Amino acid sequence: MVMTREEKLARINAHQERVNLIFEKIDSLGLLGKVMKLENSKILEYIKESGLKGRGGAGFPTYLKWKLAADQKSDMKYVICNADEGEPGTFKDRKILEEQADKVFAGMAICAKVIGAPEGYVYLRGEYNYLVPLLTTKMNAFNDEMNKLGLNFTLKLRSGSGAYICGEETALIESMEGYRGEARNKPPYPVEKGYLGKPTVINNVETLVYCTMIVLNEGGKFKTFGTEISAGSKVFSVSGDADVEGIYELELGMTIQEFVDLFGDGDTKAVQVGGASGFCVPRKKFKETIIGFEGVPTGGSMMLFNSTRSMYHILMNYMEFMQEESCGQCTPCRVGCQQLVKGIQAIKHKKRPATYLDDLVKLAKSMRVASKCGLGQSVANPFISIVENFREEIIY
Structure with a gap:
């Protein structure tokens, strides 16, 4: 049965009212005093039991990241909020910050207490600089509240310059230190040697909000949502050929079919996840693909395409974006992106045989x-998945 747009909105709103963790109105600053009296071990226990994984897309267990940083011996540590939301089709962190x-x-303050960090930074995407006045005002009020509570933690704001690569945590650190945004070799990892060579925790905007809600609710309802592997809910940025577009918080674990039934226009032929x-x-x-870490994980972007869209043009758009945003530091990514773009153009214009597509894969x-x-490692995700499933649109 095909739902009307009004029926879809009713179901989506019912989902959001039931979950309602990210945008629930609470006095988080007023409750911080209570939270800061908790033992660090208790806070870590809440985060661990929740099963929270990073909502930036990589899905690293948040508890483990905090624990590793907490175990480091250092005279200085840092907490950084990664607000460099540069992934095409993702715009949910902007609304969360607003x-x-x-x-x-x-x-960030809860994380700082656990790991022993006196300073925190919000690294803001360059295109979001219009938020600087708002965030500065809120940050000043937050720092005043920390002083009133007698807590040794101060927040600062840093602005990026719009480089996609700086969404990668070590490139972000390079940028914060005044260098060109390029990824560092790992190990050491940021929890060992991060900003200014000190142990650093870097979490996504959405991840930090979930940490707040989990600890304030003493574990609460977070783990009642989702699946065993993909616990909790997620904020999705929905765009493309959709009856319903925008930003919505839904449970993880739903299938792509369930998602399309709620948001699609009735003619969805593909969904770009992430x-x-x-x-x-x-x-x-x-029907068989789950939105979650046991299926296709996502940092939030969900782009729907109907039958009027050329998957060749979509693939070219992605590859040209990756080519443009590659920092150029390593040969596989720098040259690889260029060759993929040239290769699919050559096939489309009959300058290369269709079999050349296998070489590009x-x-x-x-x-x-x-x-x-x-960045370079993930280029294969859109390239191979589009080529394998829409080969005829690339060749002909």
């Missing part, structure tokens, strides 16, 4: 294992 900055700051670095799921796999797979950071 409406729930206090929850983000509270999550933006330009994510996976393209075709219609034939909607091999190149993409090599980039996945040989590139230095997540």
